[in-house]
Amino acid sequence: MRTVFWENNQVKMIDQRILPGRFEIVSYSDHKSVAKAITDMVVRGAPAIGAAAAFGLALAGFESRSSSNRELLVDLQVAATTLKAARPTAVNLAWALDRILNNVKMKEGRSADELRQFVLDEAQRIADEDVEVNKRMAEHGAALINDGDTIIHHCNTGALATVDWGTALGVIRTAHEQGKNIHVLVDETRPRLQGARLTAWELEQYGIPYEIISDNMSGYFLKAGKAQKVFFGADRVAANGDVANKIGTYMLSLAAHDNGVPAYSVVPTSTVDLSLANGDLIPIEERDPEEVLGLEFHGERVAPIEAEARNIAFDVTPNRLITGIVTENGVVYPPFEVNLRKAVLGK
């Protein structure tokens, strides 16, 4: 089953807010509901929200009553603006929508209904390609993993973060399927705990041995020589190889670097934003403090009821801390300014 898919003229998604306790599919019939689902993190993970937004744009096409292709294009552009605003950091959202809109613009002679169908077909292609791209990344990345490795993994980058298979977790799955004995230390990934909830749930299903740790423990394992690799995804990679990813990636990469342990970001080239020279230019989302404050333990809320909190959703890891960036076109090594561009442009 895919994380996000089109069925019966609806966008359907696995509801990731309630896993692992409950497994439910939710359906959306209009693009504004899809945008809200992305904001609320029913679906999350850079590639998955790219595909979700693409299908959301397809819904917008069918919602539009325009009979001219020009008017339809305006409606699609308005819908794309709404969808792009759902979450600011991951570039895949904008990438998917811009890809569709640019292709629609090139089809001037078509009828509005032909364009509606084209938007849906293109969204479907984006979803299908994501699965294929993930498999190619996984092959490239699995070659970096040795039999017996313990791997620290941050956030969720598996099937749930993509249309299927996964980015960093896809690499780990492929290494496991190749028969390598690996052990995963799963960063729980505060505040939303995608590691403890989603990555642990996926690893259970794949039969890959793992243990959950709190994010602040990874430094201990790295310093003790008990982890040989660090893998994570990315929400946006700048042209110089700076990596915006789930909050905590910077401190994890710093600890890996301090102990000579390689740290890899696994991303489709659609996550690379060549328009931004460096990571300081990447917008960083700040979310509802309640995601930090709402923790309970033995049924009781942890923080004082009056407490305030900050909830920064992403950080930027400078390229000097990144060993390599695994893409569908191969593993990219420094100097990233040069090599990343080559990988993205397919040269």
Place this chain on the structure above:
Amino acid sequence: MRTVFWENNQVKMIDQRILPGRFEIVSYSDHKSVAKAITDMVVRGAPAIGAAAAFGLALAGFESRSSSNRELLVDLQVAATTLKAARPTAVNLAWALDRILNNVKMKEGRSADELRQFVLDEAQRIADEDVEVNKRMAEHGAALINDGDTIIHHCNTGALATVDWGTALGVIRTAHEQGKNIHVLVDETRPRLQGARLTAWELEQYGIPYEIISDNMSGYFLKAGKAQKVFFGADRVAANGDVANKIGTYMLSLAAHDNGVPAYSVVPTSTVDLSLANGDLIPIEERDPEEVLGLEFHGERVAPIEAEARNIAFDVTPNRLITGIVTENGVVYPPFEVNLRKAVLGK
């Protein structure tokens, strides 16, 4: 009110497991219950468990039916072994018990009952001195804080971690009382959340502005230039200035160092263990995985029911990442091998 105190022939403690939801005092009449309370973290914080163990030894004296001072000494030594085993990392436990036992041994001519009273008096002195020592540390440390500073603080090092006032949080309290405008970013401090539960609760009472962050967010604030100082306590400091402290301190210090932000450990000299050349020799406690796995959100357990976890309670921050160690005898700077010994021996 003190965190741990002697009253009506009992050891009494604020139950830190249930704060901030409920405030309760628990009482113990035998040393084995005190040891269990330390293991279960009814009381925690290196100086506080030192005082709790000292009072526990006083209980052991009154529990003993020995009428000879030699037999009483053996009973006290057995009880000290039990109390020391309650938690392995913080050295204050052993420091307090050894101080009392060494002084008892020097009092050969006294009766058993005189020794019993002496153990209690010495425990009371340890508790009283802790408060006085904290106030002196706080004065030294507050001089390091500038008006307008935002300070990242890890774990709980306040009145609750000591007999009263606090170590790192004591510094922050004193700076606040001196009229400096300060803002504290409170690491929630997974897995037991002493920051979100206890430090936030204390800061509410002192009227010091703060915001809770998840531990993995501190790197973001440091990198963005939004924090000017990092303060934490310690559970044991080796002779070379390596600092064993609550898990996460290493990664926090690394992020501070990477951004040129000073990081200070605030400790009474009783937390310095000159017998250990470096931090690799400090025993590191691993606790029940349920402390990691038992989180709930909206009433539902976060991790899959089958999930396993690791729960490393402390890490060691190498001395190269520590800007200064604030003691009651002044702020100690590198080279720590030389200057820490001077500060501990009072020269």
